[in-house]
Amino acid sequence: EAGVAQSPRYKIIEKRQSVAFWCNPISGHATLYWYQQILGQGPKLLIQFQNNGVVDDSQLPKDRFSAERLKGVDSTLKIQPAKLEDSAVYLCASSPQGGATATEAFFGQGTRLTVV
Amino acid sequence: RKEVEQDPGPFNVPEGATVAFNCTYSNSASQSFFWYRQDCRKEPKLLMSVYSSGNEDGRFTAQLNRASQYISLLIRDSKLSDSATYLCAVNDYKLSFGAGTTVTVRA
Numbered sequence: 001e002a003g004v005a006q007s008p009r010y011k012i013i014e015k016r017q018s019v020a021f022w023c024n025p026i027s028g029h030a031t032l033y034w035y036q037q038i039l040g041q042g043p044k045l046l047i048q049f050q051n052n053g054v055v056d057d058s059q060l061p062k063d064r065f066s067a068e069r070l071k072g073v074d075s076t077l078k079i080q081p082a083k084l085e086d087s088a089v090y091l092c093a094s095s096p097q098g099g100a101t102a103t104e105a106f107f108g109q110g111t112r113l114t115v116v
Numbered sequence: 117r118k119e120v121e122q123d124p125g126p127f128n129v130p131e132g133a134t135v136a137f138n139c140t141y142s143n144s145a146s147q148s149f150f151w152y153r154q155d156c157r158k159e160p161k162l163l164m165s166v167y168s169s170g171n172e173d174g175r176f177t178a179q180l181n182r183a184s185q186y187i188s189l190l191i192r193d194s195k196l197s198d199s200a201t202y203l204c205a206v207n208d209y210k211l212s213f214g215a216g217t218t219v220t221v222r223a
Contacts, residue, residue, distance in 0.1 A: 033211060035213070041215055041216075042120075042122075042203055042213040042214050042215040042216050043160065043203070043213045044213075045210060045211065045212055045213075048210050048211065055209060055210060056209070056210040091159060091160075093211075095211075098209075099209060101147050101148055101207075102147075102148055102207045102211060103148070103165075104150055104162045104165055105150075105162075105205070105211055106162070107159040107160050107161070108159060109158075109159050110159050
């Protein structure tokens with residue numbers, strides 16, 4: 001079974017530029033997550049989708065971050081404009097089932113973003 | 117109060133030792149719980165799900181204490197390969213992670 005696919009693996013941009021990340025979840029997985037992981041910290045949930053609806057985006061900095069999941073499959077996360085503090089690994093994960101009794105989430109390899 | 121808090125460690129233990137650490141959660145309505153392992157510069161990988169009755173997978177034992185709102189992970193007979201960061205994850209309607217507990221097993 002193919003895992004969660006993410007691209008690009010690495011990205012270096014200057015501050016105030018824009019960047020987009022792409023995620024293809026495991027086939028059939030209804031729930032998709034985007035996490036930001038800063039070095040030395042745990043993953044911070046940015047947004048959680050159930051099919052193509054948003055379950056939680058309370059920690060998404062909406063003035064600069066946006067995410068969508070068209071047709072309930074692939075997802076993109078965009079940052080515009082980027083700040084130095086956005087340097088982190090952006091992890092996408094998916095699980096077969098969400099909600100209160102969600103099953104385990106499977107992670108992609110992540111996109112390592114460096115903002116200079 | 118953070119939604120999920122972990123013993124930060126680091127735990128530095130000799131091979132063969134037993135190490136245990138906890139993770140507390142704030143939402144009493146949380147329903148599902150997981151331990152993940154994360155190696156340096158890698159993505160988190162599921163170690164085990166945590167069930168109400170507690171569960172064991174080889175040298176790893178996970179326990180859930182709903183009354184005190186914490187989960188625990190115990191590693192017996194530690195191996196060098198157990199050196200990693202262990203993340204707990206708690207799900208109410210969203211899946212939240214703790215900051216991780218770093219374990220280093222020395223020869």
